Amino acid sequence: MKFRRDRSRTRVGVAAGVAAALAIAVASLSTPAAADPYPAIAYPDKGDYHSFCFTSVFANIPALLSRARYTMDNNDGVEAQTVVNTLEQACGAATDVKYAVDNNLGTGVYGYTACTAWNANYYCDQFVVRINWSYIQQVASDAGFQARKTLCHETGHTLGVDHYDPPYTPSPDSYNSCMISGLWDSGAAWTRTYGQHHKNHINAWFS
Numbered sequence: 001m002k003f004r005r006d007r008s009r010t011r012v013g014v015a016a017g018v019a020a021a022l023a024i025a026v027a028s029l030s031t032p033a034a035a036d037p038y039p040a041i042a043y044p045d046k047g048d049y050h051s052f053c054f055t056s057v058f059a060n061i062p063a064l065l066s067r068a069r070y071t072m073d074n075n076d077g078v079e080a081q082t083v084v085n086t087l088e089q090a091c092g093a094a095t096d097v098k099y100a101v102d103n104n105l106g107t108g109v110y111g112y113t114a115c116t117a118w119n120a121n122y123y124c125d126q127f128v129v130r131i132n133w134s135y136i137q138q139v140a141s142d143a144g145f146q147a148r149k150t151l152c153h154e155t156g157h158t159l160g161v162d163h164y165d166p167p168y169t170p171s172p173d174s175y176n177s178c179m180i181s182g183l184w185d186s187g188a189a190w191t192r193t194y195g196q197h198h199k200n201h202i203n204a205w206f207s
Contacts, residue, residue: 040162
């Protein structure tokens with residue numbers, strides 16, 4: 001099963017930091033910057049809509065329910081930012097994205113996305129997005145802002161896009177994107193939007 005997580009990038013030991021610095025130095029001398037791959041997990045199913053639903057636990061947490069809907073809507077969510085049309089529906093086998101709560105993802109992990117069903121073309125028929133709500137509440141100065149950022153991030157994986165973590169080098173217009181991993185709870189606009197690079201990936205696939 002392929003998956004991606006939104007995890008913290010702040011807990012790095014001295015030895016690991018030195019090793020990473022050396023690796024970057026060597027890479028800068030020998031290889032060009034790498035572009036992030038598409039898709040990150042699996043090619044999304046290209047239906048008329050990128051449909052979504054909520055488990056009962058998720059739906060009973062107003063802070064998550066409202067922000068997931070914002071993430072998908074045509075005001076400043078997926079519909080507003082890309083060519084993708086979204087549709088909320090009851091959960092079923094044909095639903096593209098199922099939002100759930102999972103408070104056992106571990107320290108440093110805010111969310112987790114996996115493809116749980118594949119079609120005959122080996123496109124993903126259903127992604128499950130799990131949000132580590134209890135951990136977000138513990139560590140974020142504003143849990144709502146971090147939830148919105150993590151929902152944007154994990155939803156991006158269901159659209160096929162990857163992180164802007166090393167070894168991938170972002171373009172200047174896309175570095176401030178919700179696809180950066182970690183704790184970003186300021187509520188700044190970029191924490192709920194995709195950079196142009198990511199929008200280009202999404203629009204090319206869904207057009």
